[in-house]
Amino acid sequence: MPAVEHPPQQDILQAFLELDTPPGFKAELIEGEIVVTPPPDGSHETAFSLLSKQFFRKAAIDLDLSGNKGLITPTGRFVPDGTVSPVGHFETAGSWASTSGVLLVFEVTSTNPVKDRGPKRRGYAAAGIPCYLLVDRGEGKVTLFTDPEGEDYTAHSQVDFGKPLDLPAPFSFTLDTGPLR
Numbered sequence: 001m002p003a004v005e006h007p008p009q010q011d012i013l014q015a016f017l018e019l020d021t022p023p024g025f026k027a028e029l030i031e032g033e034i035v036v037t038p039p040p041d042g043s044h045e046t047a048f049s050l051l052s053k054q055f056f057r058k059a060a061i062d063l064d065l066s067g068n069k070g071l072i073t074p075t076g077r078f079v080p081d082g083t084v085s086p087v088g089h090f091e092t093a094g095s096w097a098s099t100s101g102v103l104l105v106f107e108v109t110s111t112n113p114v115k116d117r118g119p120k121r122r123g124y125a126a127a128g129i130p131c132y133l134l135v136d137r138g139e140g141k142v143t144l145f146t147d148p149e150g151e152d153y154t155a156h157s158q159v160d161f162g163k164p165l166d167l168p169a170p171f172s173f174t175l176d177t178g179p180l181r
Helices: 008-017 042-058 113-117 119-126
Strands: 026-030 033-037 063-066 070-073 076-078 082-086 096-098 104-108 131-136 141-149 152-160 164-166 174-176
Touching: 008 026, 008 033, 026 119, 042 063, 042 082, 042 104, 042 131, 042 174, 070 119, 076 119, 113 119, 113 131, 119 131, 119 141, 119 152, 152 164
Parallel strands: 070 096, 104 131
Antiparallel strands: 026 033, 026 076, 063 082, 070 076, 082 104, 131 141, 141 152, 164 174
16 A cells, blocks of 8 residues: 655644643744743743733733643744733633634743744734734843734834833733843
8 A cells, every 4th residue: 555645744743743742841833843842940930920910910901811822823833921812712722722812922032032033923923913022031122013914013112121011902001021120
């Protein structure tokens, strides 16, 4: 019986979906490359906590914030550090969910910041996620990307750690980046 040929992308996706990572590790499929990231360090988790608290306390709307929710984007399967959505949005979702209805995702850079700065930004834009917030610990900056069009965002605002960053509606609050220093 002849071997059945599968497109390389399908083979990579299947291998990715069958991957068994060690506890605490995170696996993502980013632009055809399987990326496995070790558990985050304390500074990373502190930044996640600081952002989460501000979204819950200051946002003009009631929302949910998911940590490590698997999202299916046009360029792969991403696991953002934080995914902000309407309350109950992922209630019936499986491990991997559509990005439809997601309001904002955020990443706190860790061992591979290049993926957060480029490929993941482009993937979130291609998925139509309205806002991408990048906390770049290596650069000491926070960048808000907005207005996705095609494969990238058309607008961004960037501040150094310690400077305020205004978030647009529906959040409508000023993010305090001081604690990120």
